[in-house]
Amino acid sequence: MDAGLAALLGTGIGGVLGAGGTLGAAYLTGRTQGRSQHVHWRRQGRRDAYSNLIAAVTAFRHETDLYFGDRDREAPPEQLAHRRERMEGLWAAIRAAVPVVLVEGPADVADQAMKIDHCAENVIINLDLAEGGTGGHFAEAHSNLVAINWGLPEFAELARNALDTPDSKTLPEPQD
Numbered sequence: 001m002d003a004g005l006a007a008l009l010g011t012g013i014g015g016v017l018g019a020g021g022t023l024g025a026a027y028l029t030g031r032t033q034g035r036s037q038h039v040h041w042r043r044q045g046r047r048d049a050y051s052n053l054i055a056a057v058t059a060f061r062h063e064t065d066l067y068f069g070d071r072d073r074e075a076p077p078e079q080l081a082h083r084r085e086r087m088e089g090l091w092a093a094i095r096a097a098v099p100v101v102l103v104e105g106p107a108d109v110a111d112q113a114m115k116i117d118h119c120a121e122n123v124i125i126n127l128d129l130a131e132g133g134t135g136g137h138f139a140e141a142h143s144n145l146v147a148i149n150w151g152l153p154e155f156a157e158l159a160r161n162a163l164d165t166p167d168s169k170t171l172p173e174p175q176d
Contacts, residue, residue: 058152067083091120098117112154112158123148
């Protein structure tokens with residue numbers, strides 16, 4: 001074989017192998033980047049879900065505290081009714097945020113969200129019963145509000161841990 005032909009053949013084979021290597025590297029880089037973006041997308045979805053619930057619960061707590069303060073000061077019935085309407089709306093915001101947290105998970109965060117939702121529901125139910133003349137329910141409503149006050153920081157800590165944990169249980173890899 002002529003030296004020129006051998007050089008030309010070697011260059012052609014090298015070019016094909018080089019192009020194949022470049023395509024393989026590009027494929028792997030794209031795949032890695034896709035997974036990284038998926039993990040980021042999942043984390044952002046969780047952050048949004050957790051933040052929405054925290055905001056709703058915080059607003060509910062604040063309005064409920066104002067209600068109890070107004071009640072203790074014997075505010076006019078219209079003012080108490082206005083506070084109750086706002087509390088009902090804020091409870092609806094909690095109820096809307098919890099299912100998203102349940103979907104986003106993980107289980108320990110979702111469980112804590114359900115506990116907080118249950119306490120908020122009990123606040124509303126017990127205030128309804130207390131205003132209807134059934135005794136002892138204001139104390140039960142307040143007890144559930146205290147449980148929310150203790151449960152929200154726990155929820156925030158669990159949520160923070162979930163956002164900081166990049167393991168496969170917390171943030172599953174996309175399926176090919």
